[in-house]
Amino acid sequence: MASINVSYLNPRTVTLIGIPGLEHVQFLIGFPFFAVCLVALLGNILLLIIIPAERILHQPMYIFLAVLAATDIGLCAAIAPKMLAIFWFRSCSMTFDACLAQLFFIHALQCMESGILLAMAFDCYIAICDPLRHASILTPSILLRLIVVVAIRATVLVGLLPILIKRLHAFHSVHIAHSYCKHMAVVKLAVEDIQVNKACGLFVGFSILGFDMILILVSYILIIQAVFRLHWKEAQLKAFNTCTAHIFVFLEFYILAFFSFCSHRFGHVAPSTHILLSTIYLLVPPALNPVVYGIKNKVIRNRVAQIFLLNYGSQ
Template identity: 75%
Template sequence: MEISNNSFLDPTTVTLVGIPGLEHLYFWIGFPFCVLCIVALLGNVLLLTIIPTEHSLHQPMYIFLDMLAATDLGLCATIAPKMLAIFWFNACTMAFDACLTQLFFVHALQGMESGILLAMAFDRYVAICDPLRHSTILTPTILSRMILVVAVRAVGLIGVFPILIRRLHYFHTTIIAHSYCEHMAVIKLLSGNVQINKSFGLFAAFAILGFDMVFVLVSYILIIWTVFHLPQKEARLKALNTCTAHIFVFLEFYVLAFFSFLSHRFGHVAPFAHILLSTIYLLVPPALNPIVYGVKSKEIRVKVLRIFSPKDNFLQ
């Protein structure tokens, strides 16, 4: 698909091309992405069903996990329908307002997920480094405030993106070389001075992802330091075991996030590779997170087995 050199004034629609260079594989690419979406849907709905209804799971770690599941579900719902429509039905046209709405939700939900992961790291830090005060530090009021701050920060910073884009009325093209409306991909459409957009995008990324990643790393350095100073080997192994799922999820999220972010701005990665990986980045964590936590958390694992093995539960 050729990109027009004409200027467009306040376009009402844009065209998402999907993954440039892999058009001949769209039909087949859609299947693994669809499987990821189904796994994410089932896994996160299961967590959202189990955690609120199981009284033994009403603890900070599982409350944050419940919020993470809701965020992951939102990410899938935001990008999957349109993405699969592009791959399978060549439905590439999208209203520009809908594109800006998708842009807002994609990045706001990413920001919320990052904040929730930081909150989970803080919960593990308190549980391991100061266990006697865990229940007094992470009270329901504090948990509510933490969740509110995470949501307000993401919505407040990301909400500026569409406003800054709307201030410019001329576009080089209406064709977005991406599978969803990503901030930098939309900025590349604009004609005029977009330095403010780019600068604020960098600021928002480092104010959310950069800030959170630094404090997550600090939390886990302190956790590891404390764990290796425990007197008993069994206690050290138990403490580390409670953190393995969190560490896997943190690495999965932040490594993919910063690869996508930095390659879009400074790297020389092939466009199809960047777009493919940035799409995977939004779909793989929502699919893997319920599996990782389900496998590592005995309480969730037992509850899932009870749901799918009612006869065994009745016999017990």
């Protein structure tokens, strides 16, 4: 213990490097990420305005979509301000407790998004495989319970991560090679035994992302089987049209999620590539989700057009 620099015992601040190896172009990299965040915020805010206002959208899928939009806004708010401050103003310092708070909110919102995607897959499954009982199964009280369970699951399981990090006292560095505080990026700085932290991170990742992904895959396999059993091509096309947005969002979320999750633990990916992809994985889905669902729904498209036309006409 005597060989450890005392400044790294119970550190009060940490320094986020940003993207190692690309520090000279981080200023420029910030602009596309800023554009993605703007699209995400605008799109999800529009969804939160339109869905409560339109009675025809007061259905389980769109209620889940509104919760997903609120989650995505929170995710952008948790990541973007500090990340852009690092890229544009070299404001890299952050208190250790603020770092743990950011870590909690990012991972909790990420896990909540996964849970909402699972709930949407369940809604799609009921709508196609048992349409006559859809309204009786997914009642308002059941919807509320599902959302509360998703939120509690994410809060409790992810809450273990910063608690376990707080038990660590000695760190070989306070420089985090990332653009935001990520669990493994912080844990790897410790000089103490981190096996419990690693095991807990794996448990949280696979018990939420892995569990949700398996159930969503099973749901879509059953949905596809049910669609092919339909006798009319028009009914098949309508059913596939209902699922295409869900499938696209599911694929882009989980493929990037598991690449980011596994490469940080098991892979030999260049740090700059890993950080860029893990940031893209967190910020691109919030930007794509409202676009994908907005394009698929005529009511949302028309309301967006009306909002912009009214604003344009008033100028």
